[in-house]
Amino acid sequence: QKEVEQNSGPLSVPEGAIASLNCTYSDRGSQSFFWYRQYSGKSPELIMFIYSNGDKEDGRFTAQLNKASQYVSLLIRDSQPSDSATYLCAGGFGGSQGNLIFGKGTKLSVKP
Amino acid sequence: EPEVTQTPSHQVTQMGQEVILRCVPISNHLYFYWYRQILGQKVEFLVSFYNNEISEKSEIFDDQFSVERPDGSNFTLKIRSTKLEDSAMYFCASIGTRGPYEQYFGPGTRLTVT
Numbered sequence: 001q002k003e004v005e006q007n008s009g010p011l012s013v014p015e016g017a018i019a020s021l022n023c024t025y026s027d028r029g030s031q032s033f034f035w036y037r038q039y040s041g042k043s044p045e046l047i048m049f050i051y052s053n054g055d056k057e058d059g060r061f062t063a064q065l066n067k068a069s070q071y072v073s074l075l076i077r078d079s080q081p082s083d084s085a086t087y088l089c090a091g092g093f094g095g096s097q098g099n100l101i102f103g104k105g106t107k108l109s110v111k112p
Numbered sequence: 113e114p115e116v117t118q119t120p121s122h123q124v125t126q127m128g129q130e131v132i133l134r135c136v137p138i139s140n141h142l143y144f145y146w147y148r149q150i151l152g153q154k155v156e157f158l159v160s161f162y163n164n165e166i167s168e169k170s171e172i173f174d175d176q177f178s179v180e181r182p183d184g185s186n187f188t189l190k191i192r193s194t195k196l197e198d199s200a201m202y203f204c205a206s207i208g209t210r211g212p213y214e215q216y217f218g219p220g221t222r223l224t225v226t
Binding site: 032034038042043044045046049088090092094095096097098099100101102103104105 | 145167203216219
């Protein structure tokens, strides 16, 4: 059974702080991992993907992957109120790695 | 910027009726997906479609569901006999030549079964 687990939160951080979001996965067949942002009533929006162990940075976002521990994280630096959303972690499976297994999401609230 | 479109945005139907949800993926994309999200729950994979056939499907995607790419542009999800528990947001997604690192979701169709 493929599972992706996330702490549902809510996670509340003050504006300008670092928000740290975590997820674990069960299927070692997943090679690619994705962080999506979902605003209420909207579709998931891809923020970052990672497939190699280590860190990957893109602007204010850093994704981290540790395949030995089956652990993925997302750091958001200089958090803004507009970052308030639910963050979904997903693992890819299947030949294309495009079939996504999502976690339940962590709700982030950034307070001005 | 290219985008995945879905119609209708909201569909209300009675239990037992057939519904067809429509999607237009990005034009040069190769892999197509349907996901659903029951209110307050996680996004769930339903089916993937490549080269005009289903490449993988989840346990949710039973005989009540079918997918089709009838004309080279549209991608449809049919639910033959809707149940109350089919009420959810249904998202279509597609992937291009860059692979899963470029998976775009449509805005979704909210299906309400009464």
